[in-house]
Amino acid sequence: MANLKDIKKRIGSLKNTSQITKAMKMVSAAKLRRAQVSIVAARPYAEKMQALLASLSEGAESLNHPLLEVRASKKVAVILFTSDRGLCGGFNANLIKKAEAFSAESCTGKDRTMLFYGKKGRDHFNRRNAEIAGFYQASVDKSGYALAKEISDDIIAAYTAGDYDEVYLVSGHFKSAMTQIPTVEKLLPVVPEEGKESPETVDVIYEPDPEAILEGLIPKYISSQIYKAILETAASEHGARMSAMDSASKNASEMIGNLTVQYNRARQAAITTELMDIINGAQAV
Known part of the structure; x- marks a missing residue:
């Protein structure tokens, strides 16, 4: 008995x-729908910024800007985007593995600096006594683009001061609720993508001149890329949690x-x- x-x-x-678990799945599904709407709105903006940079680089013989300057890669900064909470399957573990694999592959013999968005990545490296150069977290008072702008300002200041020679983003790329791909993207120095001409970017006359436009465009481009990484990671987190709870x-x-x-x-x-x-x-x- x-x-x-x-x-x-x-x-x-x-x-x-x-x-x-069923309640958490429903909550994650609702958050995922909102995150998808944000991504759909943000992706074209980020892509258009890349196209505009490419057009500027093609329309000028030489562009001089500190954030376009390619230096000898001795000091590398890696910004790892993870979630603050768990119960999302292997989402955070996969991002951490991606960051560690990239560091082992591309940062050997270099001075690597780690910055973190989200607690899970920070806590993992903190347990391994890694030096944490920066930590950012979404809050009620500061979230979304405002936080991306803060991260962007800090990174630009550090890069301009010579603290970093290269800056990379390790974040999730949202494909679907079942598929989230850890990706590594180079943020600095800014390298305009070539070979993506369109009728809109041919024979464009810029006023006052490309250099003046770049002065305001590049900081916005960097903050838009960081904002996209935040949105992609958030959507990937909700998708992974929904799948895990299901x-x-x-x-x-x-x-x-x-x-x-x-x-x-x-x-x-x-x-x-x-x-x-x-x-x-x-x-x-």
Whole structure:
């Protein structure tokens, strides 16, 4: 009978857990829809900024700007974007592995500096006694583009001062709720993409001149790339958590079914044993 009580208690515990995972899945699905809307709006802006930079570089013989200057790569900064919370499958672990693999592959023999957006990445490297040069976290008071602008200003100041020779972003790229791809993108120095001409970027006359436009354009380009990384990572997090909670809910339902069968069999065996005892007792009388 004690065994029956244990099984029944475990079934009740699993049902409670299943309710939590289903609720978390619904919350993540709602947040994912909002994040997807933001990404759809932000991606064209970031892509247009890249196209405009490419057009400027093609329209001028030589562009001089500190953020376009390519230096000998001795000091590398890596900004790792992760979530603040867990329960999202291997999302954070995959991003951390990507950052570690990139560091081992491209930062060997160089002075590497780590900056973090999100607690999970910071906590991982903090446990390994890595030096943390910067930490950023979304809050009610500061989120979205305002935070991206803050990160951008800090990075531009450090790069201009010569603290870094290269800056890379390690973030999630959202493909679907089931697929999130860890990516590494070079942020600084800014290298305009070539070979992407369009009718809109041919024979454009810039006023007052490309250099003056670059002065205001490049900081906006950098903040837009960081903002896109924040949005992509947020959508990837919600997608990964929704998938993880869906899988957890299915596993809980399967375990509840198996335990229910086990409970019914044990209960049937107990009833059969009691009936046999009664029958044997009656026969003895």
